[in-house]
Amino acid sequence: MKDKIKQVIKPVIFIGLSALLLVLAFRNISLREVLNELKQVEYSWILLAFAASVLAFFSRARRWILLIRPLGYKPRLMPAYHAILTGYLFNFAAPRLGELTRCVALGRKEKIPVDKLFGTVIAERAFDLLSMFVIMFIMLFARGSSMDSFLRNNIIDPLAGKLSAAFSLPLLIIIVLFIITAVIMIRVYRERLMKVKLIARAGNILKGIGSGLKAFTGMKDKLEFIFHTIVMWFFYITMTWVVFYALPATSHLNFGDAVFILVIGSLGMSAPVQGGIGAFHWIVSRGLSVVYDINLEEGLAYATLSHESQLILIAILGTISFFLILGKSKNKAPGEEKTG
Numbered sequence: 470m471k472d473k474i475k476q477v478i479k480p481v482i483f484i485g486l487s488a489l490l491l492v493l494a495f496r497n498i499s500l501r502e503v504l505n506e507l508k509q510v511e512y513s514w515i516l517l518a519f520a521a522s523v524l525a526f527f528s529r530a531r532r533w534i535l536l537i538r539p540l541g542y543k544p545r546l547m548p549a550y551h552a553i554l555t556g557y558l559f560n561f562a563a564p565r566l567g568e569l570t571r572c573v574a575l576g577r578k579e580k581i582p583v584d585k586l587f588g589t590v591i592a593e594r595a596f597d598l599l600s601m602f603v604i605m606f607i608m609l610f611a612r613g614s615s616m617d618s619f620l621r622n623n624i625i626d627p628l629a630g631k632l633s634a635a636f637s638l639p640l641l642i643i644i645v646l647f648i649i650t651a652v653i654m655i656r657v658y659r660e661r662l663m664k665v666k667l668i669a670r671a672g673n674i675l676k677g678i679g680s681g682l683k684a685f686t687g688m689k690d691k692l693e694f695i696f697h698t699i700v701m702w703f704f705y706i707t708m709t710w711v712v713f714y715a716l717p718a719t720s721h722l723n724f725g726d727a728v729f730i731l732v733i734g735s736l737g738m739s740a741p742v743q744g745g746i747g748a749f750h751w752i753v754s755r756g757l758s759v760v761y762d763i764n765l766e767e768g769l770a771y772a773t774l775s776h777e778s779q780l781i782l783i784a785i786l787g788t789i790s791f792f793l794i795l796g797k798s799k800n801k802a803p804g805e806e807k808t809g
Contacts, residue, residue, distance in 0.1 A: 494751035499766055506716060506770030514715035515778050518708040522782055525704035529553055532697040535690050536589040537581065544579040551790035552578070558787025561743050561780075568594075574794045600698055601735060608728050706731050712775045718767035719757070730756060734775070749776050 495503075530550040537544055556571030572586035688694060710727035713719040722730075730753060737752040738745035753775070754768035763771075 489747065494747055494754060494769065494772075498769060502766035503770050503773070506718060506767055507774060509717055510774060511715050514711045514713075515774070517711045518775075518778065519782050521704045521708035521711065522779060523786075525701050525708065526550060526553060526786075528697045528701040528704065532694055532701065533589065533593060535688060535694045535697070536592055537586065538690075539688050540581075540585050540589070542579065542581045542585075544575060544581065548575055548578045548794055551794035554783065554787045554790035555794055557783045558791060561784075563743065574791075578794050596698065600702060601732065604702065604728060605732050608725075608732060708779075709734065709775065712771065712778070715774060716767070716771055718763055719771050722761065726761070729760065734772075744780060745776070 527546070527550055530546055530553055533553065534544055534546065534549050552571040552575035555574045556567030558567070559570040560567035568590050569583075569587065572583045572590060575581065576583040576586050706724065706727050709731045710722075710724050713722045713727065733752050733756045734745075734749055737749035740748035742748055750769060750772045753772040754765050757763040757768035757771060758765050
């Protein structure tokens, strides 16, 4: 009964948080002006953004396969692609639910243990974070102080302040002592602890994460992995860039400006709400306002168009992928067996 209540409460909390962020994003905003901006959309540019997104999804799927291969499995491209889109679809239900869903989907289709796949997803996210830092560093170096000021005033300084307030010296000492005690207890009572189902499951997940992080070191195709990382981010920037031309207010912005919007938009998408709803709208509209002097109504029109067009694309492709990868197959497909 408690589990059922939790399953109901969690989505309600996430939806409530999304609604709150949307209210903050659209507070003191003229909805009429936002709608007038959206009436001027040139949808041919949105179709180009869709094409760039699909290419990015395929590149991400291929990169995921390269992470899985050192574990002794050879998943096919289309199942990996469908699993990723199914995961994106389930992220609308609850943040991070999609990560587990795509592992379950591909694991079922290609006969790969889910805990090992989960480890590769953790490794993939680590590379994404590293890529984001590299892109942010290059952007700050090349694009001037206005972007640095926006990131510092709206993201870096508030986050640093919260962290310094939360992790005072006494609390850090307690955390360190707790970790040391936990490590000692695990070493001494390991066999007994592993008999507890919850702890055993957590142990399997940690093993999977470890194997996933080791996957890159055993990867034979490191250059191809790096290549697809670059290609993937190029198409992400491209899909951000072409939407500029769909609206008169942002049509003067260029590819370099799209890098900045992608970076701050990705920070919004990483917020603990379904699909970054609200957080993406707030941070992108404020970034356009502070850095490019675009009024908030025009910025929100761009953020809404960019976010909701991708939401529609993922809803369509994710639904198709869900039925394709989780549908029953009559015959065992080649490439499903473990190799090595």
